Amino acid sequence: MADKKGWHDLMRGADLPPATSLEYKTGSWRSMRPVFDASNCIHCMICVAYCPDMAIPITKSEEGVVGKGGRLYKGAVRLETNFDYCKGCGICAQECPTKCITMIREEEAVEASTK
Amino acid sequence: MATLQEIVSKQVPLAPGHRMCSGCSIPVIVNTIIAASDKPVIIANATGCLEVASTIYPFTAWKVPWMHLTFENAAAVAAGIETAYKAFKKRGKMKDDVNIIAFGGDGGTYDIGFQALSGALERGHKFLYVVYDNEGYMNTGNQRSGATPFGADTTTVPAGTMSIGKTQWRKNIVEICAAHRIPYAAQATAHNTLDLFNKAKKAFAADGPSFIAALQPCTTNWKYDTALTMAYSKLAVETNFWPLYEVENGKVHINYKPKERKPIEEFLKGQGRFRHLFKPENRHVIEEMQKMIDEEWERLLKLEESQVQI
Ligand code: SF4
Ligand code: SF4
Numbered sequence: 001m002a003d004k005k006g007w008h009d010l011m012r013g014a015d016l017p018p019a020t021s022l023e024y025k026t027g028s029w030r031s032m033r034p035v036f037d038a039s040n041c042i043h044c045m046i047c048v049a050y051c052p053d054m055a056i057p058i059t060k061s062e063e064g065v066v067g068k069g070g071r072l073y074k075g076a077v078r079l080e081t082n083f084d085y086c087k088g089c090g091i092c093a094q095e096c097p098t099k100c101i102t103m104i105r106e107e108e109a110v111e112a113s114t115k
Numbered sequence: 116m117a118t119l120q121e122i123v124s125k126q127v128p129l130a131p132g133h134r135m136c137s138g139c140s141i142p143v144i145v146n147t148i149i150a151a152s153d154k155p156v157i158i159a160n161a162t163g164c165l166e167v168a169s170t171i172y173p174f175t176a177w178k179v180p181w182m183h184l185t186f187e188n189a190a191a192v193a194a195g196i197e198t199a200y201k202a203f204k205k206r207g208k209m210k211d212d213v214n215i216i217a218f219g220g221d222g223g224t225y226d227i228g229f230q231a232l233s234g235a236l237e238r239g240h241k242f243l244y245v246v247y248d249n250e251g252y253m254n255t256g257n258q259r260s261g262a263t264p265f266g267a268d269t270t271t272v273p274a275g276t277m278s279i280g281k282t283q284w285r286k287n288i289v290e291i292c293a294a295h296r297i298p299y300a301a302q303a304t305a306h307n308t309l310d311l312f313n314k315a316k317k318a319f320a321a322d323g324p325s326f327i328a329a330l331q332p333c334t335t336n337w338k339y340d341t342a343l344t345m346a347y348s349k350l351a352v353e354t355n356f357w358p359l360y361e362v363e364n365g366k367v368h369i370n371y372k373p374k375e376r377k378p379i380e381e382f383l384k385g386q387g388r389f390r391h392l393f394k395p396e397n398r399h400v401i402e403e404m405q406k407m408i409d410e411e412w413e414r415l416l417k418l419e420e421s422q423v424q425i
Contacts, residue, residue, distance in 0.1 A: 016174075016175045018130075018179075019177070020174045020175055021169075021175060021176040022131065023132065024132040024174050029137060030137075044119065050143060052137075052139050052140060052142045053133075054129060058124070084131070085131035085132060087138075089344070090138070091341070091345055094345070094346065095345050
């Protein structure tokens with residue numbers, strides 16, 4: 001072993017910048033679509049914590065948003081589902097305590113929007 | 116005590132666009148654990164579902180420093196990162212503290228990576244090892260692992276007229292890890308976000324190695340409707356199939372005791388991997404399973420009551 005090599009000489013592994021998966025839109029996997037009824041939401045954050053695809057965005061609302069019972073909900077509140085990534089698993093609809101998410105067939109949603 | 120609102124507002128390490136199956140509970144486990152870290156994290160990830168589905172070159176869902184490793188060496192690399200970090204700190208090259216986390220599936224933890232895990236726990240490196248436990252080699256299509264439960268149908272031990280599926284009970288990985296005399300080991304699930312968050316907090320605060328086994332229902336190979344992932348996670352706890360407990364400095368504390376434990380059938384039914392157990396000739400398998408679960412629960416209660424060191 002004449003030419004001893006150190007770790008500096010090893011081939012570098014592949015480096016990737018963070019979150020490049022954002023370019024890959026998994027929404028095309030969906031066959032069922034969650035329809036969100038904001039007027040019945042209590043902003044409990046259960047659907048947000050349980051969504052495997054981080055497809056339910058949240059924001060901090062100081063002034064509050066109107067939800068169930070016409071009440072104002074402040075702090076962390078959920079927004080409309082991000083259909084670029086939602087895979088339509090239905091966990092959010094299954095677990096929502098107020099049943100304000102309904103699953104419909106994706107074709108129905110597409111038909112309704114192109115009418 | 117953190118609220119769900121606070122937890123979901125913390126750092127989210129995974130971006131959307133990953134390719135875990137629809138209804139998979141791995142991202143939920145990963146997000147909850149990392150949300151519990153007040154420090155920056157460095158992730159060592161064994162080959163497995165999380166690794167292959169989060170990073171398909173040139174795509175990656177990770178927003179935090181992350182390393183793709185082989186099946187067997189996640190714990191060894193985490194130990195190396197910790198040692199290097201300590202050396203850098205000593206020389207003044209790094210200032211802030213970090214939390215080092217290794218993630219492995221049950222194949223990479225109970226079986227292939229076990230030697231490296233045991234070594235790292237024994238040497239006392241300060242890091243958290245998390246197994247997301249879907250009870251089999253799921254990313255390669257449901258082969259039996261040391262975590263696969265008794266009676267489950269897998270492609271390597273298929274159920275049929277001459278077979279009930281797996282005939283051994285799973286390894287008790289939490290007690291095995293606790294037996295290394297580490298300060299903190301715990302069993303958790305995907306659905307109980309607050310419990311998992313609190314356990315991760317305790318693990319990060321531990322002065323030494325820590326270990327969390329999180330049950331991760333797998334829609335593809337447990338074979339159930341994608342919407343029911345959290346429902347099965349709950350049933351696993353309500354039937355005492357997967358008790359929520361922790362072992363702090365060798366002492367057992369049960370975090371949740373079902374008021375009335377549900378019969379194991381409620382967890383089994385609707386899962387394709389257990390469908391064969393509902394045939395009349397396999398009735399005895401369910402009975403045996405129920406007996407084992409009840410005995411294990413009694414044993415756990417005794418460990419808690421006596422505070423005998425594991
Ligand atoms: S689970 Fe239901 S009520 Fe809770 S935040 Fe989500 S949509 Fe609103
Ligand atoms: S259907 Fe599934 S992926 Fe879509 S928003 Fe609900 S939980 Fe998330």
